[in-house]
Amino acid sequence: MTPKPNPEVGAFIATGAVETNHHDLGTGDDGVPLLLLHGSGPGVSAWANWRLVIERLAPQRRILAPDLAGFGFTRVPEVFTYSRQAWLEQIVAYLDALDVPQVDVVGNSFGGSMALALAISHPQRVRRLVLMGSVGVPFDLTDGLDAVWGYEPSEQAMGTLMRETFAYDASLVTDELVRMRYEASIRPGAQEAFSAMFPAPRQRWVDAMAHPEADIRAIGHRTLLVHGRDDRVIPLSTSLTLLNWIDEARLHVFGRCGHWTQIEYTAPFCALIEGFLDES
Template sequence: MTASPTDGLAGRDVLAGEHRLRVYTAGDPGRPAVLLVHGSGPGVSAPSNWGHLLPVLAEDFFCIAPDVLGFGDSEHPDPAPTGGMPAYTTLRAQSLLALLDALGLERAHFVGNSMGGMITLRAVQLAPERVGRIVLMGSGGAPIPPTDDLMRLITFYRDPSVEAMADLLPRFVHDDALFADRLGEIAADRFAKADRADVRRSHLATFDPEVGPVRFTEEELAAIHHEALVIHGREDRMLPVEAGYYLARHLPNAQLHVLPHAGHWVQIEQAARFVAQTRLFLTE
């Protein structure tokens, strides 16, 4: 990693329905719209997930990268929604559809990473006519037990610290040399965001231990006829590649690309391949 993904990236607040979202945009609004939906994790935001890709994708698309509701600098409902991840996933999908309204967009392609993939699938279920093609990268939603690494993410707030963050971050990648000598600096920056009371509240509400995760049945996926690109890192330790196989097997119009030497952060470890495949898929 070199420069911070937030360098030179400015966001603005947009009222999306009943909730305020921090939104980062790039590219010509006259081009096809692509909504980039980041995943979960303590301290995550749209810039940390997509900042380095926005200028590249903006060459072909109007890119919209919001901090998802309950993450980053977007609104954190207080009190947080009850009902755990399923209820919060639906609320987050509704807020993204409301964001399209606020931006005057009838339709957009969705690119969902990890939890963002589940939010994307929920948005398709809620308003299929508002969603164009979908890209699911390292997506959740498959009936697969959580890995030990994912459980470390889920339970981060049992003993939160910069050291715990430095232990967590390398689990997202195949080769932790990606961090070079900046792991401590990156962990400290991300922990500063994760240590906010509103971020903690939203995380704990999302991963309520009394409520199960979001899992899409074979029948639910079979009813989604959107063209779909499923991208998964072969060495993903958070959501194993079997999750990608499950989604690609049951989405009727899905194609699957498994990338070697990549963990959960395909968009960082295999950025050029991710961009090339996404660009080809969304423009074919």
């Protein structure tokens, strides 16, 4: 039997020193593409993070979903320093390689800080901004984020993270899903890259991913903030701060929702994004 292809592997494209695995899907030939930037959980990839959103939005829009360096199947050099600047350079090189001058961008958690970085450093490359459970402003490291970044591979540890930290409704997390994410976290080189990104003490990485207040206040893009009220990883206070700092921002809070808004509330989340992006 021919093995089934792994849906997490899309196509590879040269982006500077990094060879980026990405998904370029959907149509939307007349509109601005939608760039999806994933979070920083163990075993995460663009497809794992965004698959449900891609299924709903690709019929209407061109979707770009890259694995950032150190995550998923993107290939990095043997010697590579993970930093906000390195990830930003990868994102810009990715858009350049695809000849995409401007995108709407959705950033999830860690990806929210990168979406902010793109809007701050290359404002002309962004039309509208969606930040979901976003990093990017100062906050005290939560026990949940410390557990995520401090993950040591085991199926039990992955199950605990997914059921008790990421999701509000643990029944959404099947044993199969836990096993898949655990296996993704132990692919050759995956844990080595992950542990190199956010070693203890981890408050310094929260601070490193935060942008200066003045830079965020200077953002002129129309911005949608989305957060789960019961998020144990990134506190709701981060989105309240962003709401205060970004002049043209609005905030939608989902009750009975953890850090996985796009999974726990896929349909309303996608409807929210579509309405926001389609506004004149």
